[in-house]
Amino acid sequence: MKELNFDAVVIGGGAAGMAAAIELDTAGFSCAIVEREEGLGGILGQCIHNGFGLIEFNEELTGPEFAERMEERLTGSKIASFTGTTVMEMDARAEIKTLYCYTAKYGVLRLNARAIVLAMGCRERNRGNIRIPGDRPAGVYTAGLAQRLVNIEGLVPGKNAVIIGSGDIGLIMARRMSWVGCKVHAVVEILPYPSGLTRNIVQCLHDFGIPLYLSHLTTRIIGKDRVEGVEVTPIENGAMMHEKAFVIPCDTVLLSVGLVPENELSKTAGVELNPMTNGPVVDSMLMTNVPGVFACGNVLHVHDLVDYVAEEARRAGQNVARWLKGDKPSREARLKAGSNVRYLAPSRVDLDRDNKLYLRTLIVKNGAMLEVKVNNRVVKTQKKSHIQPSEMITVELGPKDLESAAGSPDPVVEVSIN
Amino acid sequence: MSQELVCITCPMGCRLTVDTLTDGSLEVSGNRCARGIKYANEELLAPKRMVSATARIAGAGHEALDAIARLPVRTTVAYPKEGVLELLAAIYALNVALPVKRGDVLIKDYKGSGVDVIAARTLS
Missing domain, CATH: 3.50.50.60 (FAD/NAD(P)-binding domain)
Known part of the structure; x- marks a missing residue:
């Protein structure tokens, strides 16, 4: 050895x-x-x-x-x-x-x-992670796997595809598959808004006339040996509209979830x-x-x-x-995700240095206010013209911002968005 | 005639309404900044797209999965949207001999557009 x-x-x-x-x-x-x-x-x-x-x-x-x-x-x-x-x-x-x-x-x-x-x-995340019911035929790929097959190995995984999830990799693959001669019939998204960037919605879906079904859940994958179609069910006011379910025929399913x-x-x-x-x-x-x-x-x-x-x-x-x-670090403070903040990374800040934090919000909003509190007292605010869960937000906190945390035994720095 | 458009210059995603005036110029509303006007004009009068794809490598086969079978390529700048499929066909018709260096020009000044297709990675 x-x-x-x-x-x-x-x-x-x-x-x-x-x-x-x-x-x-x-x-x-x-x-x-x-x-x-x-x-x-x-x-x-x-x-x-x-x-x-x-x-x-x-x-x-x-x-x-x-x-x-x-x-x-x-x-x-x-x-x-x-x-x-x-x-x-x-x-x-x-x-x-x-x-x-x-x-x-x-x-x-x-x-x-x-x-x-x-x-x-x-x-x-794959089919098992999101538990799509139905048959287990060949032709179900994660979008990244399909991307590797097409771009590196030169293999096109199918001729008629449906993409589940509207993450950016799925959108990029909608364009890529279209450019290698595969027909992309739909992108199906469970949420009422797309999870990918608007830029990708325009350049990867609109350019090719690919429909985006928002608030739609894939309820079944159909096919004996190879995928033959997916059953899609609309969601209205949080309820599944089973009587409005429809089938999109395809031979390939890409997951971008x-x-x-x-x-x-x-x-x-x-x-x-x-x-x-x-x-x-x-x-x-x-x-x-x-x-x-x-x-x-x-x-x-x-x-x-x-x-x-x-x-x-x-x-x-x-x-x-x-x-x-x-x-x-000689002195650190604990970071706490406040209202509308899904997470912050890292989990602690150094009171004596410049810190850079990355965070994700839970909401979509134009004209939002980001607020940093040290032990419940506001020390910094930042105006955000537009926020959404798919776009990471950066916050910088220096020793001056964190001054008031110095004396307390277990200081807490809370970041929230309203 | 009025058209709806989503501005993609920044993440705000302004919903633009664009009217064509009698002199052919465009009147844009719904934009929150001047970039929206520029975007609407480019997108409606002369839309362009960056094109990235892969080209065949001379001698590469499928016998070994995991091996790099295609060379990634891209346009140097955005190319007129209506000609993208034609450009892609030209890229797919390439048969690139190795070695190739990142930035090597594979198609020079495609159809007099001033747009080159270049290799996006080095392969030997």
């Missing part, structure tokens, strides 16, 4: 993993990336549409271009990349943590490090998860409850832009470097 030692090991070689590793290398720490795919870049490789990099590179790029530009920043660094390598187990109980990995090259590979960065990204952080490995190491995000609970340094284990990117919470992922991961990398030097 091959065994190697590093100051830090990053699990996952996507945008988050690369960004975190670069910071660690720059700070002079030895660092490795472990990636289960044969190349770096993560999910970006299959996202061939544009819209990436406006913040990070000041240019509108496709996913593969963004990944390659990130990877170029690794050249000249001392970062060790283990691709085609899967982490099977993480033992994070001692000061020196151990990752047990499998690779075709070395067999079992043991990596030891003082710090671990979780950057494994997220997974798609949300993403979940990929934390199987984290759980085995005793990392505490936040039930709202399914990602780890982290402090102001993005460190989990297990000392020396940090998290960033989509494994922490699902972001809407890779640019935000890279920004957060860079901060994680810088924090890991601080932590390795023995620097810890």
Whole structure:
């Protein structure tokens, strides 16, 4: 068994993993990336549409271009990349943590490090997660799987498709499938509003005349060997209108019904998860409850832009470097999601530093007010011209904003939206 | 004639009503800012779209699942919407020989439009 030692090991070689590793290398720490795919870049490789990099590179790029530009920043660094390598187990109980990995090259590979960065990204929710009744024929794919088949492997999964869920991946795939000669018959969304960006509704559905059924539930998948159709039932005033149900014939169903952080490995190491995000609970340094284990990117919470992922991961990398030097926050306050806030990440703020928080709201509203309270006293307000659940909101809090938290034993910072 | 349009310049998603005046110019209402007027004019008079797709790689087969069988490509700038299908056909007719570098021009100045199709990743 091959065994190697590093100051830090990053699990996952996507945008988050690369960004975190670069910071660690720059700070002079030895660092490795472990990636289960044969190349770096993560999910970006299959996202061939544009819209990436406006913040990070000041240019509108496709996913593969963004990944390659990130990877170029690794050249000249001392970062060790283990691709085609899967982490099977993480033992994070001692000061020196151990990752047990499998690779075709070395067999079992043991990596030891003082710090671990979780950057494994997220997974798609599937048919089992949303419990669509009916037959179990071939032809049911998650949208991301179909995206991989079409864009990387050059295989088109069907000729007549229905997309369930109006998330952005589903909308992007509606256009992609149309452009490779597949007829997309409908997008079915249970909520009364689409979960994807308006831009994608216009350019991926309207351009192709694809109907969007809002407030409609897929009640059955029909088909013996291959999908033959889906039964769709309208929802009116919260009630299912069974007598108005109809069948849309198709041979392929794509599911775009949300993403979940990929934390199987984290759980085995005793990392505490936040039930709202399914990602780890982290402090102001993005460190989990297990000392020396940090998290960033989509494994922490699902972001809407890779640019935000890279920004957060860079901060994680810088924090890991601080932590390795023995620097810890001296005073923190607990963050609380107030009214209309679904979650906040991280879960704590450092009273002596500048903090950047990401949050998601529960409501759609034009002209909303974001409010930050320290121990029930308002310290900051921010006007938001438009908010919706699918768009992440950023809040910056510095030592001045948090001044009044200093004296109290267990200060609470609450963020709410009204 | 009056047309309904959703502005996609920012996430506000203003619902625009656009009337065509006798001189052919457009009168836009429902916009909350000037960008809505610009969007309506572009979208109704000369709509354009960024095109991203994949091209065939010379010699690539399907024997190995997991292998990269297609090269991602994109237009350098947005292309007139009505010609997108034709442009896609030209992209699908490509047979790109490796190695290829990110940014390599695969189709130069398509039909005199000033729009190039370039490789979106490096493959060797």
